[in-house]
Amino acid sequence: ILNVEQSPQSLHVQEGDSTNFTCSFPSSNFYALHWYRWETAKSPEALFVMTLNGDEKKKGRISATLNTKEGYSYLYIKGSQPEDSATYLCAFRRGGADGLTFGKGTHLIIQP
Amino acid sequence: EAQVTQNPRYLITVTGKKLTVTCSQNMNHEYMSWYRQDPGLGLRQIYYSMNVEVTDKGDVPEGYKVSRKEKRNFPLILESPSPNQTSLYFCASRNPGTHRFGELFFGEGSRLTVL
DSSP states (O other), rough: OOOOOOEOEEEETTOOEEEEEEEOSSSSSSEEEEEEEOEEEEEEEEEEEEEEETEEEEEEEEEEEEEEEEEEEEEEESSOOOOOOOEEEEEETTTTTTSSSOOOEEEEEEEE | OEEEEEOSEEEEOTTTOOOEEEEESSOOOOOOEEEEEOOOOOEEEEEEEEETTTEEEOOOOOOOOOOSSSSTTTOEEESSOOOGGGGEEEEEEEETTOOOOOOEEHHHHHHHHEE
């Protein structure tokens, strides 16, 4: 059974502050690491798909880094806004597999 | 608009009463999959399909059936639902050709309660 851990489980952040959270995954047989953003009552949507060690990806105020050798990825949000409130899911795909193994998510609440 | 559509979005049913949750995608994706989301757990894969007439078990297939007779549709069938199948269900799809690293496109979820 693959272990994908996300921390923290939940996070309250003041509007305007920056924040980050972690996803750890097996460091062997790596194929891809996904980040999804899931707003309540909506579909989870892909933020990033990361494949190379040292990858850094950015979309607006959100960015992510990847370290496949040690098995972790960070998601950063700069200058948090209320619309950033969501659950952020990471998912690991190992080599040779078709499916994704998801972490439990980090539930982010931005307080005005 | 490119989308994955699930129906019903909400359902309350009773133990043993067969039900089907439909899933349809309009993106011509070959790969489709069903996940369930339970409190305190990550999304867990139930079944997946690499293409028409090809289906495989995921991590938690017990109590579920699927079929893939057409590319766009991938219904999830609960022949005899039990309370432990109360969950939030997501259908997802992807195109292995253009999304070879596996980016999934999700439906909006179907919340099922089995009494």
